Amino acid sequence: MARTPRPESDAPPPYDTADTARWAVEPDKRPGRTAFQRDRARVLHSAALRRLAGKTQVVTPGTRSPAWDPSPRTRLTHSLECAQVGRELGAALGCDPDLVETACLSHDMGHPPFGHNGEQALNEVAADWGGFEGNAQSLRLLARIEPKRFAAPPGSAPGTEPVSVGLNLTRAALDAATKYPWPRGAHPTDPASPKFGVYEDDRPVFDWVRQGVPEGRTCFEAQVMDWSDDVAYSVHDLEDGLHAGHVDPAALHAEPERRDVFAVALARYAPAGTDPEELAEALDRLLAQEWWPHGYDGSARAQAGLKDATSQLIGRFCLAAEHATRARWDPGHTGLRLTRYAAELVVPREAALECAVLKAVADRYVMQRAEQELIRAEQRVVVAELAEALVRRAPYGLDPQFRPLFETAADDRARGRVIVDQIASLTDASAAALHTRLTAR
Numbered sequence: 001m002a003r004t005p006r007p008e009s010d011a012p013p014p015y016d017t018a019d020t021a022r023w024a025v026e027p028d029k030r031p032g033r034t035a036f037q038r039d040r041a042r043v044l045h046s047a048a049l050r051r052l053a054g055k056t057q058v059v060t061p062g063t064r065s066p067a068w069d070p071s072p073r074t075r076l077t078h079s080l081e082c083a084q085v086g087r088e089l090g091a092a093l094g095c096d097p098d099l100v101e102t103a104c105l106s107h108d109m110g111h112p113p114f115g116h117n118g119e120q121a122l123n124e125v126a127a128d129w130g131g132f133e134g135n136a137q138s139l140r141l142l143a144r145i146e147p148k149r150f151a152a153p154p155g156s157a158p159g160t161e162p163v164s165v166g167l168n169l170t171r172a173a174l175d176a177a178t179k180y181p182w183p184r185g186a187h188p189t190d191p192a193s194p195k196f197g198v199y200e201d202d203r204p205v206f207d208w209v210r211q212g213v214p215e216g217r218t219c220f221e222a223q224v225m226d227w228s229d230d231v232a233y234s235v236h237d238l239e240d241g242l243h244a245g246h247v248d249p250a251a252l253h254a255e256p257e258r259r260d261v262f263a264v265a266l267a268r269y270a271p272a273g274t275d276p277e278e279l280a281e282a283l284d285r286l287l288a289q290e291w292w293p294h295g296y297d298g299s300a301r302a303q304a305g306l307k308d309a310t311s312q313l314i315g316r317f318c319l320a321a322e323h324a325t326r327a328r329w330d331p332g333h334t335g336l337r338l339t340r341y342a343a344e345l346v347v348p349r350e351a352a353l354e355c356a357v358l359k360a361v362a363d364r365y366v367m368q369r370a371e372q373e374l375i376r377a378e379q380r381v382v383v384a385e386l387a388e389a390l391v392r393r394a395p396y397g398l399d400p401q402f403r404p405l406f407e408t409a410a411d412d413r414a415r416g417r418v419i420v421d422q423i424a425s426l427t428d429a430s431a432a433a434l435h436t437r438l439t440a441r
Contacts, residue, residue, distance in 0.1 A: 014339040015096060018212070019172035023143065023205055024151035024165045036098040039173040043102050046167060048109045048146050052076035054427025056115035072240050075108050075115075078233055082107065086228035089318045093325060093345075094337025095221050102169070103176035103225040110137025112424040113431040114379040121383035122423060123194070129416035135179050135197045137424050142166050142174060143205045145421060147401065153204070165205075172340070174209045176221035181210060188216035201417065213341055220338055223345035231317045234355045237362035239310050242296045243303075247365045249294050252287060264368075265360035271352055282353040286313075313358070320351040382435045383423065389438035390419045397438050398422050 020035035028038075043049055052075035073081075083104035090100030111134040112118040123132040143166045150162040175181070180197035183206075187193035198206040213219070218226070241247035251257040262279045270279060286292055291312045296302050324346040330336040366372070394415070395403040402422045409415040426434065 014094065014337040014342075015099075015172060019340065020170050022168050022170055023154065023208060024149060024168050026149065026151075026168065034096075034098065035170050036096050036102065036173065039102045039167075039169045040098045040105070042148060042167045042169065043105045043109075043142075046109075046146050046148070048141055048425070049076065049079070049105060051425065051427055052079055052108060052111075054429055055111060055113055056118070056428055072244070073236055075111060078236065079105050079108050081236060082225070082229050082232040085232050085314060085318065086225050089228060089322060090221060090224045092318075092322050093220075093224065093343075094335070095224060095339055099172055099176055100221050100224050100228075102173045103221055104228055106138060106142060106173075106177040107179065107225055107229060108134065108138070110134045110139070110141050110424065112137070112383075113426050113428045114376075114383065117376045117379055118383055118431075121380040122387075122420060125384060125387040125423075126416065126420045129413050129420060130199050130201075131184055131196075132420055132424070133180075133184070133194070133196050135195070136184075136199050136202070137421075139174065139178060139198055139206065140202050140421070142169055142177060144202065145425075154208070171209050171211075172219075172221070174205075175213070175219050176225060178206075178209070178222055179218065179226055181206075181218055181222075182216050186216075199417070201414070217341065219340050220343050220345065221340070227317075227321055227345060227347055230355055230359075231314055234358040234362070235310050235313045235317075237366065238358050239306060241362050241366040242293060242306060243298070244366075245298075246369065247361060249292075249296060251365075252283060252361070258283065261357065261360045261364050264363050265356045268363065269356035269359045271349070271356075274353065274356075278353055279357055282350065283357045285350070286354055286357070317351050317355060321345060321347050324348045379428075382432060385439055386423060386431060386435040387419060389435070390422065391416070393438060394419060397434065399425070 015036075022035075033041075055075040083101045086104035087097045087101040091097040112122050112132070114121070116134075119132065119134050126132040144164055146166045147164055149165045149168040151165050151168075152160040152162050169177075178197045180187075180195045182188065182196055183198050183200060183203070184196040185191055187195065238247065242249070252261070258280065259276075261283070262276045265279050266274060266276065287294075289312065291305075291309050293302075293306050293309045296306060325338065325343065326333065328346045329338055329343040390397050395406045398406055398418070399422060402418050402425075405421075406415055406418040409418055423431065
């Protein structure tokens with residue numbers, strides 16, 4: 001990836017003391033590290049990040065392909081790959097690379113077991129407790145749940161009992177990890193959208209993070225994280241699908257299959273107002289590339305070719321965004337550092353449509369397989385029954401971390417939120433095991 005020159009040394013710093021402030025003030029333990037290097041280290045060493053190794057990305061961990069064992073990606077491997085993409089793209093645009101990497105590593109930490117399927121099931125469970133959203137849960141985890149620092153809340157009276165402040169990341173890091181900077185039902189353009197980034201009882205830290213910034217607008221680093229997330233999972237889900245034998249490259253030339261893919265893209269992934277012909281042109285542009293994997297038989301040569309295709313795709317999407325963003329915000333190529341709220345990431349429409357097509361291919365041929373729907377149905381039952389059992393039997397069944405919070409909760413809504421936190425913290429395997437233990441007759 002091309003590197004943009006840094007600005008002259010007398011340029012104003014791209015991050016100020018407000019950006020590097022922490023919710024609870026604490027001294028540096030070791031001189032020489034930047035605030036964002038400390039943030040990155042805290043996320044890398046967190047238990048919440050490690051647990052992502054046991055959470056579904058697309059294919060449930062531990063399942064095997066009928067043809068090969070594809071070692072499918074988990075939420076952890078996806079997050080690591082997203083972080084690599086985001087770190088390089090962010091650095092090319094002048095962001096602090098540790099800050100962007102922290103956001104990318106953190107962006108899925110709040111996701112519950114069983115991927116987006118588990119997220120939807122848990123949202124139904126939490127309907128009377130403020131709902132569930134993986135991104136809002138990520139903020140809650142980073143700022144409150146993950147045990148790293150205890151401190152009295154800012155502005156509290158002397159002698160106030162210390163509470164968990166989570167990893168106590170910097171303001172800029174929490175902001176960069178916030179993909180949807182608004183509460184439930186407050187989407188800037190679509191109040192009916194299910195996407196939101198903060199629960200009501202986490203508003204104090206959210207309001208602190210968002211002091212002095214435009215309402216409803218994501219910071220530049222969060223936009224880099226978001227596009228890196230799209231790039232990583234669109235490309236790697238296709239790679240996993242090919243490697244597992246679920247995607248036949250030849251089918252992408254046949255009209256019935258193409259129509260199916262375009263219908264999925266229009267329904268779930270393509271920008272509003274997209275014409276199917278635009279998607280056909282996007283797919284044809286990819287198929288015309290000499291590195292495109294037109295066939296895949298699992299041989300070492302085919303694996304190398306597929307890996308080259310993933311590299312080519314990632315470079316194609318990142319360079320498209322880098323060049324378009326520079327052209328819009330730094331047309332003189334002065335090396336201006338684009339950070340925080342000084343710019344917006346520009347993703348060319350052609351790149352967005354190509355990315356949407358890749359997502360739709362993986363959706364159509366991997367996620368929509370009949371056996372996957374059976375698995376998802378069983379997972380939804382596990383989440384619903386587990387929540388019911390915890391409501392009935394808590395604090396029994398809660399981890400030691402959550403039991404005191406349940407016992408001191410002020411009302412049913414607060415107790416319900418603790419149960420949601422408990423379920424969200426589980427891996428696929430631990431959710432199934434706890435379900436079995438609590439529902440055994």
